[in-house]
Amino acid sequence: MIRNVKCAIFDLDGTLFLGKDRIEGASEALHMMREKGIKILFLTNAGTRSREGVAEKLRSRGFEANADEVYCGSYIVAKYIAMHLPGKKVYVVGEPGMVEELNAAGIETSDDAGIVVGCLDRQINYEKLGKAHMLIRHGAEFIASNKDHTFPTEHGSMPGAGAIVAAIEFSTRRSALVVGKPNPYAFTLMKEEKGLKASETLMVGDRLDTDIAFAKNCGIKSVLVLTGTSKKEEIKEKGLNPELILETVAGLPKELGIMPKEKPTA
Ligand SMILES: [Mg+2]
Structure with missing residues (x-):
């Protein structure tokens, strides 16, 4: 008890x-x-959705939920950057929910950025990895929502954000700061x-x-x-x-x- x-x-x-x-x-x-x-x-x-997006997902599965009760990877990353690295632009390897929360916190997203955010990105490609690689090699900060190896689905586990973050860490030889x-x-x-x-x-x-x-x-x-x-x-x-x-x-x-x-x- x-x-x-x-x-x-x-x-x-x-x-x-x-x-x-x-x-x-x-x-x-x-x-x-x-x-x-x-x-x-x-x-x-999980940083692929906004707070409202996560609340909607919860409600669609039968839970009572409001956006202000949700602390998701995208919101946590956005608040962390707004608090600790104000004024810097962000390049996102991630999904629209991450961009939404960054913008809601007053943070601009750009290809020419002082911060790279790494997250689960189900549209990941070599160009995105290359962009993140070059920015970090030129001194950009590297922040990740999480390094979860996998996430569970109804069909078993799938590669998590950590699998994508690890690819960027491997090429840049820099470790991401995990804020989740x-x-x-x-x-x-x-x-x-x-x-x-x-x-x-x-x-x-x-x-x-x-x-x-x-x-x-x-x-x-x-x-x-x-x-x-x-x-x-x-x-x-x-x-x-x-x-x-x-x-x-x-x-x-x-x-x-x-x-x-x-x-x-x-
Ligand atoms: Mg879990």
């Missing part, structure tokens, strides 16, 4: 859904928590924007090296769900111990001391 949780941060892929398939009981569990006054936030390293999980920067943003306290916040996710490592880096509690990437056996090997391990997120309300309402008997 985990007590005194006022905010729960949920990873998406592998935690609330698997590609297009919803995890059974997930939306009901989140609804139950909302009804008890627990703040719900969504945190995904496990970097605790998103929690700094959340604390600022939502007034969260570490002692009352819980992270729920399916990956030890991103979700659970993020929780440890932020000093918040964590729950590992076994519906996605990480398996129970890896916990010891990676030395990242969540407070709780659940088969699926559907079991979370009970562990927080929230009981489902008795269904009235007819």
Whole structure:
């Protein structure tokens, strides 16, 4: 049992859904928590969509979600650049959602840029890799939403943003700065924007090296769900111990001391 949780941060892929398939009981569990006054936030390293785009995806899968509850890779990268590297233009190896969030934060995107952002790009080609390579070789900063090796889909895993970032790192021999999980920067943003306290916040996710490592880096509690990437056996090997391990997120309300309402008997 985990007590005194006022905010729960949920990873998406592998935690609330698997590609297009919803995890059974997930939306009901989140609804139950909302009804008890627990703040719900969504945190995904995925940087291909804007906050509104991610909220729409959540709603299409049956979850209640507002754009301002979503902390996605594109938003985190945009806020990081606006805060730490103001005034620089950005070249994006990524998808339209990333450009949208950068522009919303007042950041200009250009082929002649002082920052290269690397992200999942399902239209990746040699010209884009070459452009990023040349800019970085000429001194541009290199920032990535994440270096996830893969992401889970309903058909199994597919190459993640890390596969694209690694190609640029390999040719430039420069390491990208990752601002998504496990970097605790998103929690700094959340604390600022939502007034969260570490002692009352819980992270729920399916990956030890991103979700659970993020929780440890932020000093918040964590729950590992076994519906996605990480398996129970890896916990010891990676030395990242969540407070709780659940088969699926559907079991979370009970562990927080929230009981489902008795269904009235007819
Ligand atoms: Mg996940």
